[in-house]
Amino acid sequence: MSTLNVKQNELRFDLRIVASLVAPGSRVLDLGCGEGDLLKFLRDQKQVSGTGVERTETGVAECVAKGLSVIHGDINEEVRDYPDQAFDYVILSQTLQQVYEPDRLIRSLLRIGKKGIVSFPNFSHWRIRLQLLLTGRAPISPQLPYEWYDTPNIRVITIEDFRAFARKTGFRILREVAVRTPNHEQQGSIINLLPNLLATYGIFLIGKDNQP
């Protein structure tokens, strides 16, 4: 287990893992790109030509101010307009748990991108399990900090669930990285043992089923 420190840049730890899965010089679409931290990192560090989709006006404005390309809109709608295989990677970071039709979105993602990178907070982390067991109330964690009545996260996903979802929906998991972010989201480590129990986030590189 190696602890990575990210002092040299301010990119969140899970986003650094996502970035490490992207080949330099590739074309990337970041769905739900926020203020463009990941896209900016990919552009500056990996010569990636990127574009984002973002729901909030503030996020969009921040992206454009950084010189990034971004579309103001809903990810489910915006993915429809891109030509097939328009991107090398389509990234869905920390957003799957908020998507109404995940299977449909994943299919779109693999239509417009050669590969997808999907990450989400792992709901089967031992702290969450313990919280539910001991308190009997809907768990709240640093990764999922909302009450049941004000959460934008309409789905609970575990690493194990996502693997099963891949088999059922018919896409391939090309790589799987489970991470632990113990104190601060800027820092973390990669988990190899019992990821479904110990990881706070699951990050998956996915491709079409028939893809080598």
Place this chain on the structure above:
Amino acid sequence: MTKVSEYIDHDQHGVSVGIVEKKLFTFAEPPHEMLLESGAKLGPVTIAYETYGELDAGKSNAILVLHALTGDSHVAGYYSPDDPKPGWWDIMVGPGKAIDTDLYFVVCSNILGSCMGSTGPSSINPAANLPYALDFPLVTLGDMVTAQKALLDHLGITRVLSVIGGSLGGMQVLEWTIRYPDMVASAIPLATTTRHSALAIAFNEVARQAIMADPNWNNGDYYAGPKPDLGLALARMIGHITYLSDESMRHKFGRRLQDRMDFSFDFDANFQVESYLHYQGTKFVDRFDANSLLFLTKAADYFDLEYHYGQGSAVAAFAHAKARFLVVSFTSDWLYPTYQSKAMVKAMKKNGLDVSFCEIEAAWGHDAFLLPSERLNTMVKGFLERVYLECQTK
């Protein structure tokens, strides 16, 4: 879709490009007249323009700003030290501003058909030694852009960093990216459309009818006598309604009365909104030519990128474009609502163009694109800097 001079104010920080000068460029002298899209010929053609900042040695830092329906070439700065008002986009163009004149060479020309220095229906027809009036040919947005291209040729500029404009200026921006794709590195169309909706055409037609119903209009032949001021003022009042929004009018006027406590029980302007429209109408006739408004509104109505370049398809039309785009719409703009911007963005995406889009929350209707907006400023600034940087390193 206008230069809304009521909003123009001095920069709060006192930053300005300084004293500027309107220049004239004349081309298409007979027998080398300009061939218009309608098939008619026009010449000589004069284009009034202004420039700000310095063109760099490689002539690679030019930005073309395109004005709206009744605007002019005076984007920024002052004509003299005691000039009461700066140009119409002084908040956006100047040293250190979003369109930074310390970095860029900014060009703005008055559109063909207007009356602010460029050739239009009020110009003298050399064949008759009288104003053209209705003998002026119906110019299109494409013709306006062709004339701007002639000006850039004259200035020795073969490629611009960006073409930027709102409303009718935005339509010219779009026309530029399709007509001369290799000449524009980027484009910022604001609060605009690829073609007029029935609603936009309807308002324009009522405005034109208002002018033509004025007996002084006299089939356009009024330059030697009384002008159709009433018709033109009415046309402007109609236009102004389309530039506002239900929300902005509610905030700005509500049902408040103007300089009185109660109704006058006659047809005087009682409400503030009435008196505001009267004021805008009256003020407008001093600076604008009625025939120009007829020609320019018609050109706006005829504008249709899908039809002209894509056989009805926006996707096919934008297949010609190469520029990087920043498309911006405003929530309360009912003249060119967001769905129209979204449609062009969709077509750009389908063509694999590099496009950014933002819908800015703004209560002020179509006029919002001319009003101070920190959001718009930071976006335009960041977008241009990126394009500038990339063009420098290329």
